[in-house]
Amino acid sequence: MxxxxxxxxxxxxxxxxxxxxxxxxxxxxxxxxxxxxxxxxxxxxxxxxxxxxxxxxxxxxxxxxxxxxxxxxxxxxxxxxxxxxxxxxxxxxxxxxxxxxxxxxxxxxxxxxxxxxxxxxxxxxxxxxxxxPTPVQNLVPKSRSSNACTMCTFINHPSLATCEMCDSPLKRDxxxxxxxxxxxxxxxxxxxxxxxxxxxxxxxxxxxxxxxxxxxxxxPPQASLGTSSGISHILSLNQSSQSTSNVSLSLALQDLQALMVKAKHMVNLADDLSSRLSAVESTTNNNGDFPEGTSSLLSDISNLAISKPPSLESTPITLEMIKNRDEARWLKELAVELSSVLHGIQVKKSDSDTSNPDLLPLDRLWVSWNRARGVSLIPPSTFLDVLPHLESITNMRIRIIGQSSIKVLYTPHFSLPSISQRISQILPQPLTPTSFGTSERITISLSQLLLSEVEMSDGTPICRDDWESAIHVGVGGGVLETKYYPNVFVDYVWDGHSE
Amino acid sequence: MALSSHTTSTGFLLPSIHSAPPFFTKQPNPITNSTATEQWIRLISEYARFKRLFYLRIDDCEATGNDWDEILRNERINRRLLPTYLSYIIETMIEKGLAEYEPPKQTRSVILYWRAPEEWAEALHGWVVSTGRLNTIMTFYEITEPEIESPLSGIPLPLLRKCISILAKTNRSQIIAIPDGEGARFFARSTLQ
Structure with a gap:
C-alpha cells in the first residue's frame, strides 16, 4: 500500500x-x-x-x-x-x-x-x-504522474496497466x-x-x-479598479507605500514638536521635585520615618538625576582650546577641572547627601562631571586617562575594591588600613553591611564590598557568619544578611575534649 | 567576645569555638578558612574517638536525629554546618589521611581514621597475641564481636581488612576463605617465610 x-x-x-x-x-x-x-x-x-x-x-x-x-x-x-x-x-x-x-x-x-x-x-x-503563468499550472499534474514500474523501475507508457518489462501491475493515479x-x-x-x-x-x-x-x-484599495498586474501595478503600490510613510513621518514630527514644548516644563518640574525631596528628606532623616531603603533611593535619585548639577566656574576645557592640541596637557587641564568638580561635591556634602564624598564610585563622578560641563562631554576612556593626573594634584586615589570590578576614588580616610582600623574599633560588636554602611555614610553595596575586601586581606580582624547556616531562619527578626564577627580563629587554642 | 566551652549531655566537652557563629560558615579568607577547617577536623576526630563512631555522612548534617547532632548543630546559637562545608571538610580530611571514602567511588560517606590504620593493625596484633590466638583461624565476626569486649569490638569490616593486609605485609597475618565468609590467621612476628 x-x-x-x-x-x-x-x-x-x-x-x-x-x-x-x-x-x-x-x-x-x-x-x-x-x-x-x-x-x-x-x-x-x-x-x-x-x-x-x-x-x-x-x-x-x-x-x-x-x-x-x-x-x-x-x-x-x-x-x-x-x-x-x-x-x-x-x-x-x-x-x-x-x-x-x-x-x-x-x-x-x-x-x-x-x-x-x-x-x-x-x-x-x-x-x-x-x-x-497558465502553462505552469497545467503542467504540474502531468509531471507528477510518473509511470515508472515499482518493481523494475522501467518507465512505461501512461496508458499501460501492467509493466511492459516484468508484467507487474502499474500504480495508477x-x-x-x-x-x-x-x-x-x-x-x-x-x-x-x-x-x-x-x-x-x-x-x-x-x-x-x-x-x-x-x-x-x-x-491598495484603489488597485482593484485598474489593472492589477504589470508595471503599472508596481508603480501604484510604490506610490501608496510612499504616501503612507509620508503620513507617518509627519505624525512623528508633530509628536516630536509636542515633546520639545513639554521638555522645558519637565525640567522645571524636576527641579521643583528635587528641592521638595531634599526638604522632605532633611525632616524625615531626624525622625527616621522612612525605611532606610526608601530614603537612600530618594537621595540617589535626587543626587544623580535631578539635582542641580555642580557648576563649573569657567567654560569646559576642550582639546581645541589647548595650544597645538597637546593631548597630555589637555589631560592635565582636565584633571584640574575635575578636581574643582570634586571640591564642589565635597563642599556640598553636609545636609541631605547620604553618600560619602570621600569614597566615590567612578560612574558617579563621571556623571557629575559631565553634568557640570554640560557641553562637549567627556567619554569614559578620556575620563580614565584623566584620573592618574588627578592622583598627582589631590589626595584622592583610585583602587578596585577587593575582588569586585568596581573602581572607586577615595581619600586616605578610606584606604584599606584605615578601614580595617575603624572596623577593629567597632568590634567585638558584630557588624553587618547595613550597620557599617550607616556609620561610614556609604551605600550598603559599597559597604559590603569594603567589608569583604577587609575580610580577604591578610591578618584580617573579621570573619563572617552567613545567615544560611542558621537552623531556624528568620528567628528573632532582622534582615537576613552576613554578620561579621571578630576573627575568632586567630590564636585559637583547642579547649575542647581531648584524649 | 567571651566564648565558653560546653559539656554535652553525653559528657563530651565541646570547645569554646563551637559557640562562635562564624565557626559554622565556610570562611572565604584562605588563612582563616584553613584554621577553621583544622578545628573542625580536630572536633570531628575527637568526637568520633569519644563515641567510637566510624562513619560520617553528608546526610548527617542534613537531617537531625543521628550520632553527630551534638557537634554538627548548635541549637544554643541557632547554627548548623552546611553540607557544602562538611563535604569540603571531608575532602580535607581525606587529603590528610584521616578518612577515606567508604564505599569507594562516591563522596557522601567516609570511614574515619581517628586512629591510623597502622595503629589499628598493631592493636589487632596485640590483642591476638595477648588472648593467645596466634596461628588459629578466626572468622571476622569473632574479631569484631568477641565475647569479651576488646579494643577492636565493633570495628567496621573495611577497616579490619585493611589492618589484616597491613599485617600481611610483615607476614603476620593471612586472609583465609572459610565456608561462611572470610577469616584470618595471625602469626608471631618471628614467623619464617
Missing part, C-alpha cells in the same frame, strides 16, 4: 516553521502519529509527528525524516471523521480526499521575480503582482476505481492529543485559508 499521489514529499529535517509559506500559520503539532491508507496500516509511516498549518497537513517521519515525510493540501480534504478509540485501538482522524485534481492547488514560483507563492486561489504573484480506497487517510494518535488536533483540523477546514487572497496588506 502506498501513499496517495496527491501528497508532496518534503524534507523533514527542515524545521516545520521553515517549510511554511508566507501567510501560512502553524496551528497544531502532535507526535506519536501513525498513518493508515484506506483501512490498512502503512507500515513505513508508523512513527512520526503531524503538523497542521492553515493550508496543509504535514507528516514528518521520525526514523526517516528525509525520505518519508510529506505534506498534504487541506484543499483536497472533502470530509473528516473522528474515531475516539477503543481499548488498544488508538483514536483516529479520517480524512477523505477529493480526487478532483482541479482543486489541487500547488505552490508555484513566479516566473518574473522568483517568489515562491503559497498554494491558493490568488491569481497574481504576492510579491510583484504578475499573474500566474487518481482516476481508477481501484484507487478510491487510497483516497482515505487515517491519522492514528498513539500518544493522545487527538481531540485538540482534530478540533484544529476542523477549524482549518472551515476557515479555508487557501481561498483567501494572499498578502492583503500589499493590496
Amino acid at each position: 502506498d501513499l496517495p499521489s496527491v501528497t508532496t514529499s518534503v524534507d523533514g529535517t527542515i524545521p516545520i516553521e521553515a517549510l511554511l509559506f508566507q501567510g501560512e500559520d502553524l496551528l497544531a503539532s502532535q507526535d506519536g502519529v501513525g498513518l493508515y491508507v484506506g483501512n490498512d496500516k502503512l507500515p513505513s509511516h508508523q512513527c512520526g509527528t503531524s503538523h497542521l498549518s492553515s493550508h496543509r497537513l504535514f507528516y514528518i517521519d521520525s526514523p526517516h525524516p528525509t525520505r518519508r515525510s510529506f505534506s498534504l493540501n487541506l484543499s483536497l480534504v472533502k470530509k473528516t471523521e473522528y474515531y475516539a478509540g477503543l481499548f488498544t485501538s488508538s483514536p483516529k482522524a479520517s480524512l477523505f480526499l477529493s480526487s478532483d485534481s482541479s482543486d489541487d492547488l500547488s505552490p508555484w514560483t513566479c516566473s518574473l521575480c522568483g517568489f515562491r507563492n503559497p498554494p491558493g486561489f490568488s491569481a497574481v504573484c504576492g510579491l510583484c503582482g504578475v499573474p500566474v 487518481g482516476d481508477g476505481p481501484s484507487t478510491t480506497s487510497s483516497l482515505l487517510i487515517k491519522l492514528s494518535f498513539r500518544r493522545g492529543g487527538d481531540k485538540t488536533f482534530y478540533a484544529d483540523l476542523k477549524r482549518a477546514l472551515m476557515t479555508k485559508a487557501w481561498q483567501s487572497l494572499m498578502t492583503p496588506h500589499l493590496e
Whole structure:
C-alpha cells in the first residue's frame, strides 16, 4: 500500500516553521502519529509527528525524516471523521480526499521575480503582482504522474496497466476505481492529543485559508479598479507605500514638536521635585520615618538625576582650546577641572547627601562631571586617562575594591588600613553591611564590598557568619544578611575534649 | 567576645569555638578558612574517638536525629554546618589521611581514621597475641564481636581488612576463605617465610 499521489514529499529535517509559506500559520503539532491508507496500516509511516498549518497537513517521519515525510493540501480534504478509540485501538482522524485534481492547488514560483507563492486561489504573484503563468499550472499534474514500474523501475507508457518489462501491475493515479480506497487517510494518535488536533483540523477546514487572497496588506484599495498586474501595478503600490510613510513621518514630527514644548516644563518640574525631596528628606532623616531603603533611593535619585548639577566656574576645557592640541596637557587641564568638580561635591556634602564624598564610585563622578560641563562631554576612556593626573594634584586615589570590578576614588580616610582600623574599633560588636554602611555614610553595596575586601586581606580582624547556616531562619527578626564577627580563629587554642 | 566551652549531655566537652557563629560558615579568607577547617577536623576526630563512631555522612548534617547532632548543630546559637562545608571538610580530611571514602567511588560517606590504620593493625596484633590466638583461624565476626569486649569490638569490616593486609605485609597475618565468609590467621612476628 502506498501513499496517495496527491501528497508532496518534503524534507523533514527542515524545521516545520521553515517549510511554511508566507501567510501560512502553524496551528497544531502532535507526535506519536501513525498513518493508515484506506483501512490498512502503512507500515513505513508508523512513527512520526503531524503538523497542521492553515493550508496543509504535514507528516514528518521520525526514523526517516528525509525520505518519508510529506505534506498534504487541506484543499483536497472533502470530509473528516473522528474515531475516539477503543481499548488498544488508538483514536483516529479520517480524512477523505477529493480526487478532483482541479482543486489541487500547488505552490508555484513566479516566473518574473522568483517568489515562491503559497498554494491558493490568488491569481497574481504576492510579491510583484504578475499573474500566474497558465502553462505552469497545467503542467504540474502531468509531471507528477510518473509511470515508472515499482518493481523494475522501467518507465512505461501512461496508458499501460501492467509493466511492459516484468508484467507487474502499474500504480495508477487518481482516476481508477481501484484507487478510491487510497483516497482515505487515517491519522492514528498513539500518544493522545487527538481531540485538540482534530478540533484544529476542523477549524482549518472551515476557515479555508487557501481561498483567501494572499498578502492583503500589499493590496491598495484603489488597485482593484485598474489593472492589477504589470508595471503599472508596481508603480501604484510604490506610490501608496510612499504616501503612507509620508503620513507617518509627519505624525512623528508633530509628536516630536509636542515633546520639545513639554521638555522645558519637565525640567522645571524636576527641579521643583528635587528641592521638595531634599526638604522632605532633611525632616524625615531626624525622625527616621522612612525605611532606610526608601530614603537612600530618594537621595540617589535626587543626587544623580535631578539635582542641580555642580557648576563649573569657567567654560569646559576642550582639546581645541589647548595650544597645538597637546593631548597630555589637555589631560592635565582636565584633571584640574575635575578636581574643582570634586571640591564642589565635597563642599556640598553636609545636609541631605547620604553618600560619602570621600569614597566615590567612578560612574558617579563621571556623571557629575559631565553634568557640570554640560557641553562637549567627556567619554569614559578620556575620563580614565584623566584620573592618574588627578592622583598627582589631590589626595584622592583610585583602587578596585577587593575582588569586585568596581573602581572607586577615595581619600586616605578610606584606604584599606584605615578601614580595617575603624572596623577593629567597632568590634567585638558584630557588624553587618547595613550597620557599617550607616556609620561610614556609604551605600550598603559599597559597604559590603569594603567589608569583604577587609575580610580577604591578610591578618584580617573579621570573619563572617552567613545567615544560611542558621537552623531556624528568620528567628528573632532582622534582615537576613552576613554578620561579621571578630576573627575568632586567630590564636585559637583547642579547649575542647581531648584524649 | 567571651566564648565558653560546653559539656554535652553525653559528657563530651565541646570547645569554646563551637559557640562562635562564624565557626559554622565556610570562611572565604584562605588563612582563616584553613584554621577553621583544622578545628573542625580536630572536633570531628575527637568526637568520633569519644563515641567510637566510624562513619560520617553528608546526610548527617542534613537531617537531625543521628550520632553527630551534638557537634554538627548548635541549637544554643541557632547554627548548623552546611553540607557544602562538611563535604569540603571531608575532602580535607581525606587529603590528610584521616578518612577515606567508604564505599569507594562516591563522596557522601567516609570511614574515619581517628586512629591510623597502622595503629589499628598493631592493636589487632596485640590483642591476638595477648588472648593467645596466634596461628588459629578466626572468622571476622569473632574479631569484631568477641565475647569479651576488646579494643577492636565493633570495628567496621573495611577497616579490619585493611589492618589484616597491613599485617600481611610483615607476614603476620593471612586472609583465609572459610565456608561462611572470610577469616584470618595471625602469626608471631618471628614467623619464617
